[in-house]
Amino acid sequence: MQLLLRLSGLTLLTLPVGCTIYTPLQPPAPVIQRQHEAEISGGMRLSGHVEAAVAYSPLPHVLLRAAAGGNPLVHMSPDTVRFRVRQREVAAGTYWLVNPQWLVGGLGGVGWGEGTHWYTRHSAPGLLNFRPDSLWSYRYEARYRRTFGEVYVHRLGGELFSFGGAYRLNAVRFTRFTNDGVATGFQRTWRHEPQIFVRYGGQRRERGGWLAFQLSSGLSWDARYRKPAGRAGNRDAVEPRQGGLYTTFSVILRPHYFWLRQRD
Template identity: 40%
Template sequence: MLLSPKYPVAFLALTLGLGSCSVYAPMLPATPQLRDKGQAEVQATSFLNGRWEGAATYSPLKYTLVRAAGGFKTDNQDTTYFRVRQYEVGLGGYYPIGGHWLVSGLGGYGQARSNRGYFQPQFFVGESYLVDFKANYHRYFGEVSASYYNSWLSTGIAYRLSKVRFNSLTYNGQPLPLSGMTRIEPMLFIRVGGGQGRMRWLQVQSSIGITGVPNSDLDPNSTDPYEFEYSRLRESRPFLALSLIFYPHELLKPKQ
């Protein structure tokens, strides 16, 4: 079959982009590479599944960060689709260590509206049927990151903890009584570019991570009639993203 591991490219694309049924959409953890007052970065991100995000981070005071980000995905499909619009704001700080290490942390708040649909197969027992989840939720998040950098490369890790609270949640038009969930979101990243040349204001970042809920497997002993739907909402999902990062403060520096 096309989706078996014998076809690694197609299998990877499905796994990273389309393989989950969760209505939750993670936002890319911030990994700011700012090291002084007055520095800023603007980030444009594309995920493998067609989601887009934009973010801006600024250091108004030494060791201080403020950040705002937003994202969306549109989908015109009728049977298998994922649509989302969301934003978040955050406040935190950073601290350079030596000449090549940087640690940072942020906490904040965000809101989202999302809609996911897919066909649920019924092998040997009936016809497949359309599943439709709609969610309106907010979240509180905290994250930390650590990175190594030199004049042309930054690489490191980030870890985000998101406390999700559903304002409304429906399954095929019927309300679900799930109030929320806690998701863990580790990520690895690498940035290249910058340096001291003419393009010092631009870097490219590649990121890979996962969003998941601890102990999210279906409980076969549960008597909750919505346990199957809950397990789908709590599913883990890898993500892969490519970003362009612009440094406006570099454009204001005099030419070398």
């Protein structure tokens, strides 16, 4: 419970750092332990980003997952920001229940996305001049493809709470990346994306086992990111590499509870 409260406090940090041309998806690591189990989830961040995912095990130790996410066009001040990201992905992998307390799994997949990030930046005004000395406008638009690998671990055992962590490595290749319609020449970024999560519900097979809630908090960054020296600087290589902290609240449905309960 203490971990849940700490993660809740992190949601206050998601909005300022979440506006970049690339935003990660955070589909819940599924608590799928055997064949024919499934999870359907929907999540949201304070920034307005929403996402949905479906995970299913058609065969023992085989895991399939599809996810999509994005946000409507939003405006923020003081930099007059326009920001929009849309993504989708598919993945396949495996899961293993090591013992009644530990569940591990891994996935590999591909994804597609597009983003828009428009904003302005200005230099600091002089001592007696309250207007900015210079004004720069950025109108970034991008399309990209992703290949990724992901591993996760769940600590089970409690009737109500479980927790764990996941790590994803994303290779993002830009098929189009422009600033005000002009190609920037930037092509690829490698994103490290660890996260921790805590889940409430969804473990009991009796009444109430079909519903769960999860709070996830994670980072996304490129190790080659370097902050521009100036207020404006050359941001074409900075924008796609910029990292951030993201916290997602998810509602998870476990429909297999109904059909597997009839078999047990």
